Amino acid sequence: MFWQVTLSLLSGLMTTFEIFLLTLVFALPLGLLLAFGSMSRFRPLRFLIQILVWIIRGTPLMLQLIVIFYGPGLWLDNNIWSGDESGRITAAVVAFTINYACYFSVIFRGGIEGVPAGQREAGQVLGMTKREIFFKVTLLQMIKRVVPPMSNEIITLVKDTSLARIIAAYELTYAGYSFMKSAGLTWPLFYTGVFYLLFVGILTLLFNFVEKKLDYFR
């Protein structure tokens, strides 16, 4: 029984991992885009992004999942998500991406604004182009500033994927929970905690490594 549960949870972990990875792949660039937009000189754009970030940060992620998954069918009479497992996962990735991009954008903005203006000016008086200043001077300093708060968010994302259960995406927590109904077993649900711990443990080691790598300058 133990191996059967473990295998089943591992397949749930794969879905968890899939949602996690796809969310990062889409939310990181989208977050950077939103960060640039929120610093734009064009006021309506800044205002629009402020409103978006307010709504996304101001409502529960679980509610956002429900709106994204059921909303189109409910209010637009057009269920855009396919009824099978892949449709649920896609909907989850979309909801997580929008949510995390908003949080990331605030962190990125802090990182960009945290690099002193003197760094850009020093590049300018040395005749460097805007591109050169961004890639050769500010980018690495920005990354260094952003790694600690980003590692926090990314670790939170690992555990937030469990919310996808609410739209019945078969991820790790759902996999553990399903044994309660099917076999009357409660321990598989608690057993999922070990998987989350290992997942986050590996990520923590990874972030420590990156932080160490960037430790050579201040």
Add this chain to the structure above:
Amino acid sequence: MAVLEVKNLEKSFGGTIILKDVSFTMEEGDALAIIGSSGSGKTTLLRCLNFLETPDGGNISVKGETLFDASLPARDRERDLRTKRLHFGMVFQSFNLFPQYTALENVTLAEKLLAEKKPDFKQNKREILEGIEEHGRELLRQMGLEERMGHYPHQLSGGQQQRVAIARALALKPDILCFDEPTSALDPELTGEVLRVIRGLAEQKTTMIIVTHEMAFARDVADRIIFMDGGVIVEQGEARQVIDNPQMERTRQFLSRYTQG
């Protein structure tokens, strides 16, 4: 011919006038000190020369070439802005070294980036880069930093960081080297080593503009001094003349605070 000619420079920020009708010239090999209380416009003047601020009026020319003319449309003024900037070097009050690069890399970065844009770079890549590195090492030796070339800025004292910044500004061989209060962020013990380096540059006839609060240093090292107050040049002349025998009442007032204190 004057190496630098500044005519009727004007600058204001949101209705506050910072520079008003500022005009002066400089000869090749001269060291010019700009003195004045905080808010007198000295730093803004330097920032205008380095195109970190855009003047509202007036013009700037170096060696007879007009680099800035406020009467031209913005598009013409911004053409070749990067090459125009290279006539000036800038040393900042807060050093502004790039923290992720070593002392030597700080000095050579801009020169390498410029070299990459030249057509013959690909063929002679190795020799060109080696030449730039050697030039950088030579400059750091000149600043007394031969032992510190591989150090990162946070491993250096303030005085050493500022000397790296001076080497970095010299690396592109500017016509005019500008110093914006180069010792204001340093404690008195470290001020001396930076002033010694600037004095050495003056002895080698480096054309320099130094915004400073070190009156004794300005008197000894500069050839000419400009005293600014409220965005205008109140008095300018030969350095000792201005410090020892100021003609204007406002200059006397300003200097008396330094001699008393």
